[in-house]
Amino acid sequence: MKNLLTNVIGSAALALALASPMAAQAENRTGTFTGASDHITTGGVQIVKTADGGAVVILDSDFSLDGAPDPRVGFGKDGTFSDSADLGVLKNIAGLQIYIVPPTVNVDDFNEIYIWCKKFAVPLGVAAL
DSSP, X not given: OHHHHHHHHHHHHHHHHHHSHHHHHSOOEEEEOEEOTTOOEEOEEEEEEXXXXXXXXXXXXXXXXXXXXXXXXXXXXXXXXXXXXEEEEOSOSBSOEEEEEOTTOOGGGOXXXXXEETTTTEEEEEEEO
């Protein structure tokens, strides 16, 4: 039930973000995950800027991770994960997911999205944007 509610709320947030005429004009960035550290991570990801000046990260419906302890979603640049741009715990190891980017994170400062193992401080998957 919790996953269903999370997906409904996430889908509603995405619909609101994308419904704005300004969101359609914003520069959205996309990428495709490749696995790292002997993990299999696949699927698409996109950053959508919202009408209010914020952004969301969307793991596409084809997203998949083979599993790992303490997986997180966050930003990085040039092969380095940024702890200050950690968006939180990966909600599910597969499927559509939406993460709200906090106002303290400027998405334009980064060129990669990470699935990151906080416990072992290693990348599980990286998508160049």
